[in-house]
Amino acid sequence: xxxxxxxxxxxxxxxxxxxxxxxxxxxxxxxxxxxxxxxxxxxxxxxxxxxxxxxxxxxxxxxxxxxxxxxxxxxxxxxxxxxxxxxxxxxxxxxxxxxxxxxxxxxxxxxxxxxxxxxxxxxxxxxxxxxxxxxxxxxxxxxxxxxxxxxxxxxxxxxxxxxxxxxxxxxxxxxxxxxxxxxxxxxxxxxxxxxxxxxxxxxxxxxxxxxxxxxxxxxxxxxxxxxxxxxxxxxxx
Amino acid sequence: xxxxxxxxxxxxxxxxxxxxxxxxxxxxxxxxxxxxxxxxxxxxxxxxxxxxxxxxxxxxxxxxxxxxxxxxxxxxxxxxxxxxxxxxxxxxxxxxxxxxxxxxxxxxxxxxxxx
Numbered sequence: 402x403x404x405x406x407x408x409x410x411x412x413x414x415x416x417x418x419x420x421x422x423x424x425x426x427x428x429x430x431x432x433x434x435x436x437x438x439x440x441x442x443x444x445x446x447x448x449x450x451x452x453x454x455x456x457x458x459x460x461x462x463x464x465x466x467x468x469x470x471x472x473x474x475x476x477x478x479x480x481x482x483x484x485x486x487x488x489x490x491x492x493x494x495x496x497x498x499x500x501x502x503x504x505x506x507x508x509x510x511x512x513x514x515x516x517x518x519x520x521x522x523x524x525x526x527x528x529x530x531x532x533x534x535x536x537x538x539x540x541x542x543x544x545x546x547x548x549x550x551x552x553x554x555x556x557x558x559x560x561x562x563x564x565x566x567x568x569x570x571x572x573x574x575x576x577x578x579x580x581x582x583x584x585x586x587x588x589x590x591x592x593x594x595x596x597x598x599x600x601x602x603x604x605x606x607x608x609x610x611x612x613x614x615x616x617x618x619x620x621x622x623x624x625x626x627x628x629x630x631x632x633x634x635x636x637x638x
Numbered sequence: 639x640x641x642x643x644x645x646x647x648x649x650x651x652x653x654x655x656x657x658x659x660x661x662x663x664x665x666x667x668x669x670x671x672x673x674x675x676x677x678x679x680x681x682x683x684x685x686x687x688x689x690x691x692x693x694x695x696x697x698x699x700x701x702x703x704x705x706x707x708x709x710x711x712x713x714x715x716x717x718x719x720x721x722x723x724x725x726x727x728x729x730x731x732x733x734x735x736x737x738x739x740x741x742x743x744x745x746x747x748x749x750x751x752x753x
Contacts, residue, residue, distance in 0.1 A: 600650040
């Protein structure tokens with residue numbers, strides 16, 4: 402068996418300084434035996450054509466930089482195996498966000514929503530000498546919430562976020578919102594629920610679960626959203 | 639100038655909960671209606687009329703219509719919120735739908751208590 406193989410790509414290209422409008426480029430690249438993930442192939446492509454732009458950093462699914470739309474589904478290039486993908490591999494930027502260049506998108510709106518839920522612990526008690534302790538059971542509640550790497554795969558696959566990115570917090574932001582609502586050390590539960598109690602910020606979610614389908618970390622924003630709604634019901638009745 | 643994004647109207651939760659409760663009412667009525675229809679209807683107008691002559695059935699039917707209208711109001715309003723961006727047009731559409739549904743509720747009373 403030959404160790405080298407050629408992979409066909411169809412890549413979204415757009416350089417605002419040169420191109421009037423975006424276009425799809427057909428390109429192929431020869432891979433080495435050691436190239437396993439899509440990111441390896443993109444790095445080879447970049448060596449061949451250095452005008453190709455994409456974000457990447459840790460190359461192991463921790464930084465969340467290389468999120469893109471791969472064969473129609475959002476995912477991280479560094480976690481997606483090349484052999485799992487049908488060719489030509491179609492690469493597009495994350496849907497719904499403004500494109501800066503090629504597959505690099507402007508994430509300002511995404512982070513604005515994330516910041517709007519106050520993603521930090523709010524506790525007005527004087528800080529203890531060492532740390533604010535939690536019981537192992539209380540800590541257990543945060544599993545499946547704190548692991549989010551903010552890659553934006555979920556929010557940019559959500560039609561409610563495409564329609565109202567300025568008003569709907571989106572699955573990533575809401576997962577983070579529940580991460581702090583579920584934290585026994587946090588004292589701002591009521592304010593946090595107030596902040597989400599309008600027809601857009603939380604309730605644009607219609608549980609279609611695209612977010613769960615694409616999350617590269619296997620998290621479940623829909624469940625977190627459901628738990629926020631449960632908390633609102635418990636508060637109201 | 640960047641227009642500020644205005645959010646924070648506090649009826650999101652109330653409407654979401656109302657949509658669930660009205661859905662339960664409609665589901666229960668479907669069962670009640672099916673049972674009553676299977677036990678009392680024989681295909682004649684008299685049996686149909688007889689089915690709605692009891693106070694309970696009239697009340698349950700009217701409650702279901704109200705639930706349907708409120709459920710529909712929230713659903714249609716959500717669609718307008720997604721697709722109709724200019725505030726004036728949206729407000730006009732909201733008003734038309736709300737008035738239509740209120741009219742339907744009145745019409746439902748008239749039909750049910752005329753039978």
